[in-house]
Amino acid sequence: MVKRVSLWNAGCPVARSLDAIGDWWSLLIIRDAFDGKRRFGEFQNGLGISKGVLSTRLRDLAKRGIFETVPASDGTAYREYVLTPKGRGLFPVIVALRQWGEDYLFADGEARSSLVDREKRAPVARLEVRSADGRSLVWSDTQVTG
Amino acid sequence: MVKRVSLWNAGCPVARSLDAIGDWWSLLIIRDAFDGKRRFGEFQNGLGISKGVLSTRLRDLAKRGIFETVPASDGTAYREYVLTPKGRGLFPVIVALRQWGEDYLFADGEARSSLVDREKRAPVARLEVRSADGRSLVWSDTQVTG
């Protein structure tokens, strides 16, 4: 999000990714999008983000080709925000973040999903990272939200 | 990094993860740590971050159990910062970020690794995300940096 110093030109893919979505809100918005949210209000209510900030983020993310806007599916005059293929490409990032959080940030037995209805539509996925020799480094179940 | 509004208590693992490492510098510092950097100066030179900010970040990350400090290996009176198991657990996050950046943020033929020596020690890994039915959603080679 264009901090004072941008590492965009560093040529490091990690830095560039962070430049695009490495701020507090963007990944949370994208997470909600993966969870099926499409409307301005849905994002706003779920996140408790102010309208101004959400508006800016959505526009910025659209400019970067992560979201695209489409006419509202219910016939109203509003827009809906849906992930582009590039945006959906962030799925592994969300999954990795979620997995780490589950593994290291919760006390045993603590509830893990107050934000969304787990039954609904959150994609279920398994993430794996292997070293060059094929040895599995990570392997576990996960869901995007909750 | 304790923004005004913390979603820590939301119970969403993604939000908690972001609360812990979701700021501009933390993941870059962690990326460098995966690349073998251990000293204050190594981080500072590589990132172009100010001393004050780096100092704060390092202390904060240590407080969160992501880094631990050990006596300098060269006998000097300084500390070195090494990732804890919890910190190393962020490997998939870095990998996912890197993969996405490579896939969507570079023009064809553009150089991808000005920050580090690819030959050296950057861990090579493959990341995979599968849907519940075992269908592979993502599969490609990657390195942490550069």
Added chain:
DNA sequence: CAGTATCCCCCCTGATACTG
């Protein structure tokens, strides 16, 4: 409901200087 426009303030960030 879906935004946009304003205002204001906090604090993150960077620069500089100082200590061991």
Added chain:
DNA sequence: CAGTATCAGGGGGGATACTG
């Protein structure tokens, strides 16, 4: 080299009000 302390500025973020 490895930090800590202090200071100044700038922009992100929230709140509120307003429009269609």
